[in-house]
Amino acid sequence: MKSIGVLLTCPMSNYLQEQLSKRFTLFKFWQIPPNSKHEFLNQNSSSIHAVVGNGIHGANSELIDSLPNLEIIASHSSGLDKIDLPKCREKGIRVTYTPDALTEEVADLAILLTLATLRRICAADRFVRTGLWKNSDFQLSNKFSGKSIGIIGLGRIGSAIAKRAEGFGCSIGYHSRSRKPHSKYTYYPSVIDLASNSQILIVACALTDETRHIVDRDVIDALGADGVVVNIGRGDHIDEPELISALVEGRLRGAGLDVFEHEPEVPEILLDLDNVVLSPHVGACTMETRKAMADLVVDNLEAHISNKPLLTPVI
Numbered sequence: 207m208k209s210i211g212v213l214l215t216c217p218m219s220n221y222l223q224e225q226l227s228k229r230f231t232l233f234k235f236w237q238i239p240p241n242s243k244h245e246f247l248n249q250n251s252s253s254i255h256a257v258v259g260n261g262i263h264g265a266n267s268e269l270i271d272s273l274p275n276l277e278i279i280a281s282h283s284s285g286l287d288k289i290d291l292p293k294c295r296e297k298g299i300r301v302t303y304t305p306d307a308l309t310e311e312v313a314d315l316a317i318l319l320t321l322a323t324l325r326r327i328c329a330a331d332r333f334v335r336t337g338l339w340k341n342s343d344f345q346l347s348n349k350f351s352g353k354s355i356g357i358i359g360l361g362r363i364g365s366a367i368a369k370r371a372e373g374f375g376c377s378i379g380y381h382s383r384s385r386k387p388h389s390k391y392t393y394y395p396s397v398i399d400l401a402s403n404s405q406i407l408i409v410a411c412a413l414t415d416e417t418r419h420i421v422d423r424d425v426i427d428a429l430g431a432d433g434v435v436v437n438i439g440r441g442d443h444i445d446e447p448e449l450i451s452a453l454v455e456g457r458l459r460g461a462g463l464d465v466f467e468h469e470p471e472v473p474e475i476l477l478d479l480d481n482v483v484l485s486p487h488v489g490a491c492t493m494e495t496r497k498a499m500a501d502l503v504v505d506n507l508e509a510h511i512s513n514k515p516l517l518t519p520v521i
């Protein structure tokens with residue numbers, strides 16, 4: 207299999223890089239300086255048969271067109287918004303991803319961000335560390351148990367969040383493209399109605415043209431001043447300037463955000479707000495899950511090369 211060239215778009219775990227290097231000729235695209243990428247592709251494109259990307263650095267139309275022998279894109283992610291899927295269909299390029307492997311981890315983080323935002327745990331930690339406790343009491347926070355949760359996208363991760371929230375005695379509503387016939391949760395065909403009937407709104411849908419800015423000013427206002435928004439989907443799901451205005455103006459109580467519109471750039475103003483909890487897109491970043499995702503990427507590539515069915519095909 208060493209004759210198969212695999213292009214890795216960005217740094218990933220050492221484990222994945224080792225597993226790929228053992229089997230294939232590995233090209234590390236991020237190590238090529240921007241002004242040499244064109245020359246690199248001219249020299250190596252014919253030997254590259256596979257691309258491994260992630261939820262941030264995928265495979266756009268330009269990259270796909272520059273690789274004439276590309277057969278498969280194996281994404282180390284469950285989001286597909288950074289892969290030009292129509293182009294892959296047009297060219298007969300197979301696509302795989304890593305759903306399920308990360309579902310539990312991302313759902314855990316959604317609950318963690320919700321709890322941390324409501325209980326103001328980061329501010330509480332700073333309060334102790336900076337010695338403020340010696341002179342004053344920490345401000346009261348808000349309860350999570352028993353709240354009404356609205357989930358946008360009752361897919362794998364959304365369902366795992368709902369299951370966890372049930373354990374906290376929360377009532378659960380959701381918005382998806384379609385009502386889930388076997389779900390006991392309340393379905394809202396409109397996001398505004400979901401937000402109006404929720405105290406906490408959690409974004410867990412796929413990013414598509416339809417879901418870009420699915421949380422806009424109207425949705426935030428429908429959630430109301432006591433509401434909390436949590437985003438473990440993609441940054442583009444939320445109109446970030448509108449979210450910031452609502453947080454600053456007191457039209458929203460708080461936000462727990464793992465993803466941002468222009469990652470890794472995070473608006474300065476968010477960094478100064480005490481009513482937000484921020485994490486650097488780490489929903490699936492545990493050692494256990496990263497290994498499972500890496501194994502799935504490699505297994506999909508091996509299956510493709512051996513003409514076996516792909517384990518987690520998208521195309």
Ligand code: NAP
Pocket residue numbers: 284285286305306308309312358359360361362363364381382383384385410411412413414416417438439440464465487488489490
């Ligand atoms: P999934 O099982 O495919 O679920 C996607 C959900 O999105 C489905 O419920 C789907 O609704 C909903 N959806 C799609 N288009 C919609 C629309 N126009 N309006 C409303 N809902 C829509 O995917 P998953 O595994 O749960 O992952 C969800 C997303 O989480 C991924 O796409 C990825 O962007 C993000 N993610 C983030 C992290 C992180 O580190 N923060 C990690 C992994 C994944 P229907 O069921 O009605 O089709």
